[in-house]
Amino acid sequence: MTTGKIIKALSGFYYVIHDGEVYQCRGRGNFRKKKVSPLVGDIVEFKAEHKDEGYILSIEERKNEFVRPPIANVDQALIVTSAIRPDFNALLLDRFLVLVEAKRIEPFIVISKMDQLSEDEKAEMEAYRDMYQSIGYAVILSAVSDSASMDLVQSHLADRTTVIAGQSGVGKSSLLNSIDPRLSIDTDEISESLGRGKHTTRHVELYEISGGLVADTPGFSSLEFGDLEVDQLPECFPEFVAVQDGCKFRGCLHNKEPKCAVKAGVEEGSISQQRYDHYLHFLEEIQNRKPRY
Numbered sequence: 001m002t003t004g005k006i007i008k009a010l011s012g013f014y015y016v017i018h019d020g021e022v023y024q025c026r027g028r029g030n031f032r033k034k035k036v037s038p039l040v041g042d043i044v045e046f047k048a049e050h051k052d053e054g055y056i057l058s059i060e061e062r063k064n065e066f067v068r069p070p071i072a073n074v075d076q077a078l079i080v081t082s083a084i085r086p087d088f089n090a091l092l093l094d095r096f097l098v099l100v101e102a103k104r105i106e107p108f109i110v111i112s113k114m115d116q117l118s119e120d121e122k123a124e125m126e127a128y129r130d131m132y133q134s135i136g137y138a139v140i141l142s143a144v145s146d147s148a149s150m151d152l153v154q155s156h157l158a159d160r161t162t163v164i165a166g167q168s169g170v171g172k173s174s175l176l177n178s179i180d181p182r183l184s185i186d187t188d189e190i191s192e193s194l195g196r197g198k199h200t201t202r203h204v205e206l207y208e209i210s211g212g213l214v215a216d217t218p219g220f221s222s223l224e225f226g227d228l229e230v231d232q233l234p235e236c237f238p239e240f241v242a243v244q245d246g247c248k249f250r251g252c253l254h255n256k257e258p259k260c261a262v263k264a265g266v267e268e269g270s271i272s273q274q275r276y277d278h279y280l281h282f283l284e285e286i287q288n289r290k291p292r293y
């Protein structure tokens with residue numbers, strides 16, 4: 001018996017990678033009785049006499065799981081946002097960060113098209129980088145023409161399973177294309193699946209890149225908070241979590257409550273006012289969400 005990871009599911013076959021070799025497998029095991037179906041990203045026990053004739057015997061418990069795209073055990077999300085064209089949008093970046101945090105996936109941020117900026121605009125992006133880094137996020141300022149930045153992005157993909165997220169036109173395809181041309185074809189569809197809700201059932205495939213695996217489908221098909229409850233939102237802001245023990249009330253929403261450590265942090269400047277404003281914006285959005293039955 002061998003352990004591997006499913007990188008593709010197609011026409012009843014699961015393609016399992018082990019030690020750089022791909023085995024074509026069918027499902028045959030306990031999980032079928034339990035009505036669990038294998039997902040791309042699943043870590044499985046399998047048995048294969050030949051590379052095109054294997055069987056999946058069991059599925060390891062999932063660390064996390066997406067419905068759209070259907071994928072499990074994602075380690076990190078690469079959030080691409082452009083510095084310009086489309087303009088840098090901190091509200092949208094924070095929205096992506098919340099969605100990623102809610103899935104307990106580690107985000108890493110790339111701010112693209114740095115080659116198109118004036119010195120002042122560059123300084124503004126560097127200030128954003130420093131702010132997000134102070135929260136604990138990895139941030140890379142990139143340009144396709146700046147090979148050192150491309151190498152940095154590539155090194156972040158090693159040994160992990162990554163989904164990519166970002167608005168249309170920010171440079172996701174260009175980035176991946178410069179790292180590995182095999183990914184460029186499918187990512188062209190990212191805008192369509194994000195923007196118009198098409199391709200929602202197309203299959204996901206994980207590609208091997210510098211020892212890691214990258215999904216060829218966008219990480220989010222919707223930017224809505226869906227099932228996220230009000231009390232989960234503060235947990236999606238690591239800089240709030242870091243100080244929340246100082247709030248007078250347990251379960252403080254850092255809004256109208258007195259003696260709130262988050263609000264104190266905003267006031268003294270250790271927490272970004274803009275991040276806090278975005279938090280309130282999302283809080284209101286979730287509170288006003290129509291109940292769904």
Ligand SMILES: Nc1nc2c(ncn2[C@@H]2O[C@H](COP(=O)(O)OP(=O)(O)OP(=O)(O)O)[C@@H](O)[C@H]2O)c(=O)[nH]1
Binds near residue numbers: 115143187188
């Ligand atoms: N100057 C500059 N232009 C870039 C950079 N990265 C991407 N672009 C340009 O930005 C435009 C959009 O890039 P794409 O890679 O297609 O963006 P995308 O995020 O994949 O867009 P969708 O496929 O619509 O989701 C293209 O014209 C790219 O050439 C960069 O680092 N610098």
Ligand SMILES: [Zn+2]
Binds near residue numbers: 248255259260261
């Ligand atoms: Zn508080």
